[in-house]
Amino acid sequence: xQLSLSPSQRRALWAxxxxxxxxxxxIVLFVIPVLRALQYSFYDWPLGVPQKTFIGLENYRxxxxxxxxxxxxxxxxxxxxxxxxxxxxxxxxxxxxxxNQGLKALGLFRTIYFIPVVSSxxxxxxxxxxxxxxxxxxxxxxxxxxxxxxxxxxxxxxWALPGVMLMTIWRDLGFYxxxxxxxxxxxxxxxxxxxxxxxxxxxxxFWKITLPLLNPTIVFAAVIGVINxxxxxxxxxxxxxxxxxxxxxxxxxxxxxxxxxVEAAFRSQNMGYASAAAFVLFVMxxxxxxxQIRIIERPFEY
Amino acid sequence: xxxxxxxxxxxxxxxxxxxxxxxxxxTAPSAPSATTAPQATSAPQATTAxxxxxxxxxxxxxxxxxxxxxxxxxxxxxxxxNDFKAQNPxxxxxxxxxxxxxxxxxxxxxxEAGTGPDVFQIPGPLVREFYERGQLAPVPDSVxxxxxxxxxxxxxxxxxLKQDGKYVGLxxxxxxxxxxxxxxxxxxxxxxxxxxLETYDDFxxxxxxxxxxxxxxxxxxxxxxxxxxYQLFWxxxxxxxxxxxxxxxxxxxxxxNDQGYAAxxxxxxxxxxxxxxxxxxxxxxxxxxxxxxxxDAHEFVEAGNLKEVAPNIHFSVHLPPHAPGRPxxxxxxxxxxxxxxxxxxxxxxxxxxxxxxxxxxDRKWTAGRSELxxxxxxxxxxxxxxxxxxxxxxxxxxxxxxFDDFGWDDVYNIQQAIWDNIVLKNQDVKTxxxxxxxxxxxxxxxxxxKPAAQ
Numbered sequence: 001x002q003l004s005l006s007p008s009q010r011r012a013l014w015a016x017x018x019x020x021x022x023x024x025x026x027i028v029l030f031v032i033p034v035l036r037a038l039q040y041s042f043y044d045w046p047l048g049v050p051q052k053t054f055i056g057l058e059n060y061r062x063x064x065x066x067x068x069x070x071x072x073x074x075x076x077x078x079x080x081x082x083x084x085x086x087x088x089x090x091x092x093x094x095x096x097x098x099x100n101q102g103l104k105a106l107g108l109f110r111t112i113y114f115i116p117v118v119s120s121x122x123x124x125x126x127x128x129x130x131x132x133x134x135x136x137x138x139x140x141x142x143x144x145x146x147x148x149x150x151x152x153x154x155x156x157x158x159w160a161l162p163g164v165m166l167m168t169i170w171r172d173l174g175f176y177x178x179x180x181x182x183x184x185x186x187x188x189x190x191x192x193x194x195x196x197x198x199x200x201x202x203x204x205x206f207w208k209i210t211l212p213l214l215n216p217t218i219v220f221a222a223v224i225g226v227i228n229x230x231x232x233x234x235x236x237x238x239x240x241x242x243x244x245x246x247x248x249x250x251x252x253x254x255x256x257x258x259x260x261x262v263e264a265a266f267r268s269q270n271m272g273y274a275s276a277a278a279f280v281l282f283v284m285x286x287x288x289x290x291x292q293i294r295i296i297e298r299p300f301e302y
Numbered sequence: 303x304x305x306x307x308x309x310x311x312x313x314x315x316x317x318x319x320x321x322x323x324x325x326x327x328x329t330a331p332s333a334p335s336a337t338t339a340p341q342a343t344s345a346p347q348a349t350t351a352x353x354x355x356x357x358x359x360x361x362x363x364x365x366x367x368x369x370x371x372x373x374x375x376x377x378x379x380x381x382x383x384n385d386f387k388a389q390n391p392x393x394x395x396x397x398x399x400x401x402x403x404x405x406x407x408x409x410x411x412x413x414e415a416g417t418g419p420d421v422f423q424i425p426g427p428l429v430r431e432f433y434e435r436g437q438l439a440p441v442p443d444s445v446x447x448x449x450x451x452x453x454x455x456x457x458x459x460x461x462x463l464k465q466d467g468k469y470v471g472l473x474x475x476x477x478x479x480x481x482x483x484x485x486x487x488x489x490x491x492x493x494x495x496x497x498x499l500e501t502y503d504d505f506x507x508x509x510x511x512x513x514x515x516x517x518x519x520x521x522x523x524x525x526x527x528x529x530x531x532y533q534l535f536w537x538x539x540x541x542x543x544x545x546x547x548x549x550x551x552x553x554x555x556x557x558x559n560d561q562g563y564a565a566x567x568x569x570x571x572x573x574x575x576x577x578x579x580x581x582x583x584x585x586x587x588x589x590x591x592x593x594x595x596x597x598d599a600h601e602f603v604e605a606g607n608l609k610e611v612a613p614n615i616h617f618s619v620h621l622p623p624h625a626p627g628r629p630x631x632x633x634x635x636x637x638x639x640x641x642x643x644x645x646x647x648x649x650x651x652x653x654x655x656x657x658x659x660x661x662x663x664d665r666k667w668t669a670g671r672s673e674l675x676x677x678x679x680x681x682x683x684x685x686x687x688x689x690x691x692x693x694x695x696x697x698x699x700x701x702x703x704x705f706d707d708f709g710w711d712d713v714y715n716i717q718q719a720i721w722d723n724i725v726l727k728n729q730d731v732k733t734x735x736x737x738x739x740x741x742x743x744x745x746x747x748x749x750x751x752k753p754a755a756q
Contacts, residue, residue: 047410048435134582135519155528155581157726242586244530246715251722266407267711268748269435 037275045272052272059276070277072252073260074284076161080236080256081229084165084172089221091169092176093214097206099177100184110181113174121171125238128167129154154240157253164239164254168232176221183217184210219293226288230281233258257281363650364394368419370405374606374672375475379658381666386657393650413437413642420645421655423474423637425710426462431749432640433465439641440468445652455659458704459636459676471638472659473676474667477601478634478702479537480619480695482608487512487522487596498620500630502568505623509578512596524578526595527569529588531721532714534599536705537622538565539717540633546706550754553708553746558739565625567731570724581725591615601635602699605691606671619694621701634702636676668692674699707742708751716741 005013041060044053063070099109116124131138132153140150151159187210195205211218233256240254241247248255257277265274369379376399383395398419400408412418424432432438441451451460451469459473481499488495491511499505509524527534539547542565543556557565572578583589590598591612598604599622608615622632639658641651657663664675668686674695680686681700687693707713720738723729 046435047414048432048437050436129586133585133587135580135584152582152585155585155726157722244532245586246711246718249718249722250726251719262407266410269410 037278040272040275041279043272045270045275047269047271055272059273060280062273063276063280069252069255070257070260073248073255073257074280076252076254077230077232077256080161080165080168080232081226083162084168085222085225085229087165088169088172088176089218089225092173092221093180093218095173095177096180096184097210099181110174110178113177115174116171117175119171121234122238124167124171125235128163129239129242132163132166155250157251160240160250160254164236167239168235171235172225176225179217179221180214183214187213222292223289226292227285230285230288231258232256233262257284362392362394363647364396365421365647365651365654366396366398366419367421367654368398368400368405368409369423370402371399372402374670375399375667378663378666378670378672382658382663385662386654389657390650390653393654395654413644416644418642418644420647420651421639421641423639424471426459426473426636426638427705427707427713428710429462429471429638429640430465430708430751433470434751437643438465438470439643439645439648439652440470441472442649442652444649445656446472454678455676456678456681456699458634458702461704462636462706463638471640472655473636474639474659474673475637476634476674476676476699477603477636478674478695478699479533479599479601479622479632480698481525481622482590482598482600482604483618483620484590484593484596485616485618487593491596495618498630499623500621502623502625506568506572506576506578509572509597510576513578520577520580520583521594523580523583523589523595524576525572525597525599526589527572527579527599528581528583528725529586530600532718533601534622535566535569535717535721536635537599537633538569538625540703540705541628541631542625546703548707548742548746550706553743553751553753555739555742558736561625563732563735566720566724566735570721570731573725574728602674602695603672605695609671617691619691619698621698629701631701631703632698633705634674634699635705708746708749709742712745713742716745 042054042056044055044058046052095113099106103109132140134140134150134152134155137150137153139153143150153163154160191209191213192205195209200208236254236256236259237247240249248259258281261274261277261281264270264277268274367379369375379397379399383397386393386395409418409422409424429438446454446469448464448467448469451472455473456476459476460469463469463471463473483495485495491508493508493511499508511524512522513520513524514522525534539557539562542561545556547557548555556562573580579595584592584594588611589595590600591608593612593615602619605617605619608617621630624630639655641648641655645651659676661677661679664677664680665683665686667673668675668680669689669692671689671692675681675683675686681696687696716738719741720734723734723737724731
């Protein structure tokens with residue numbers, strides 16, 4: 001029997017054929033593990049014990065009612081995300097606006113700002129441990145020069161997370177700057193020129209033209225930033241952990257949700273509990289991403 | 303429209319097939335222990351139950367061995383593999399040295415899936431947990447009887463390995479905690495670096511004398527205590543009670559009492575009152591190796607490490623001070639070589655473990671100053687004692703009590719909070735210690751460990 005297809009159906013079929021490898025990988029490596037994790041989250045699922053017991057929502061109840069450290073890790077993660085992303089976006093936008101003024105050495109500056117982004121996070125984390133060392137580190141040395149006693153940074157429960165945020169702002173600045181720079185270069189020059197003819201000053205042009213037209217780029221950067229921020233792990237792991245130092249300290253002051261998940265899964269060997277925590281993180285990311293898109297994205301037309 | 307529907311239907315069926323194929327290798331929730339053989343090339347002992355009495359013979363067997371990566375240990379294992387292969391040509395050892403941070407992430411799921419190693423190493427305090435999950439095979443009598451183990455090995459190095467009357471592992475990476483003195487800094491301060499500082503008061507007085515300052519700023523710590531604090535509080539709590547840190551019959555900790563509070567008070571006073579170190583002094587660095595701390599509490603392995611990273615520091619090793627009314631002693635940790643209960647070649651696996659823990663191997667482990675011997679015969683060995691640091695360390699190892707909690711990083715996290723709460727948050731000692739005791743006992747409930755008395 002010959003399958004008779006119209007030209008458009010034939011095109012669709014070929015499209016699916018070419019998409020198939022990606023779809024299959026997506027299903028096998030993402031959808032199925034996610035569904036299995038969802039299943040685990042309703043079970044008492046200790047690794048290595050044959051008996052897995054269905055316990056309904058008990059893992060979720062324990063997370064919120066019996067595990068204060070999990071609640072601390074949620075709070076730390078939100079603090080980290082807001083505290084590192086907002087300054088990064090503001091600074092990145094500022095740098096992008098300066099570089100967008102038609103500087104001759106644009107490429108050079110863009111490269112300089114982008115180098116931290118492509119540096120190994122582990123290497124960067126170790127360097128920042130030195131920079132933030134309270135007694136002899138460069139950061140506190142510079143503060144002493146202006147008669148400010150620097151904090152304990154990574155050994156202080158109050159200052160450890162801001163220390164990691166500082167490194168994150170420095171590292172991510174270049175990434176968001178490049179995104180903003182690309183966004184700024186898509187804004188038609190005529191708009192600014194017309195505004196200048198009408199007598200608008202630089203401040204007015206920024207608020208009335210640049211910022212609204214840059215909105216899709218800002219939404220994109222914010223969504224990506226929130227997703228990355230909520231999944232923070234490596235920088236905290238490297239900067240607060242080490243030989244003999246358990247990551248997430250001191251006193252859980254830098255402990256992020258992902259570390260809680262990893263430790264529940266592989267230290268306590270409790271896959272069910274870890275999966276439940278992972279789904280809480282999934283819902284958080286979904287929730288914040290949707291809120292951002294709804295609130296920040298405003299349709300506009302040229 | 304019909305064709306399009308059929309096309310979509312066809313794609314859905316294809317997708318469903320992919321999903322089914324992908325799931326085919328998975329395990330049902332109720333039967334995750336369905337396993338495949340762990341990479342055995344041929345398995346003449348495949349049907350031999352754990353605890354088999356016969357050594358492998360005949361066809362070739364592969365034993366998969368995992369341990370966490372540490373360069374000096376990796377080198378010794380590779381040498382031992384060659385020696386073992388010469389004596390046992392039919393057994394191939396497939397060795398993987400896995401970075402510590404990945405080790406447990408890899409071990410747990412692979413043991414669950416049945417694709418894990420035959421032989422692996424775990425910390426002594428975790429043996430009970432792995433045993434109660436049914437993941438360990440007992441040492442077969444053909445390799446070692448319990449009586450032989452008790453005769454050949456130092457008692458504290460096998461204490462945690464005996465479960466329900468049977469040994470389920472053999473010791474490795476034996477480490478006693480000791481105090482390292484920078485002998486030059488001791489002499490400079492007019493102190494004798496050959497003497498142990500036996501009491502808490504003697505220790506504090508010496509630490510104060512060894513501390514240097516420039517105004518408020520410490521420039522030389524009396525003891526590096528803020529970095530890796532556990533290396534001082536683990537030996538401290540290991541020696542407070544004859545029952546160890548946790549009473550195995552009740553799973554209650556033994557440090558939540560006046561004696562424990564006094565010990566923690568002394569320890570934290572070193573920083574909060576006597577200021578012989580500060581959390582902010584060379585934070586997350588290694589002041590002793592840099593010559594910026596006169597004393598350091600550490601496992602024996604530091605003796606080998608110092609030879610590499612700070613060859614100019616002249617040091618000696620000593621017992622930590624002991625609590626009032628308690629005998630001299632220190633704490634110690636060790637790991638265990640164990641065999642998976644899912645191993646298809648337990649006899650060959652145990653034969654390899656026996657080789658790894660033999661006299662000859664133990665001599666290799668110790669000679670590099672990486673670890674202390676687990677075998678009694680080596681404790682008065684003149685060849686080993688020719689190295690004065692090893693000779694001092696062997697004397698310390700003789701009075702070592704095992705760190706006998708039933709956890710590892712998890713209990714460390716709980717006990718570190720005692721230090722952090724007192725030193726960083728000015729919490730009252732009694733409250734901090736009591737909160738940790740409650741958390742540690744809850745941890746054992748969560749782990750569903752059974753008290754030995756039951």
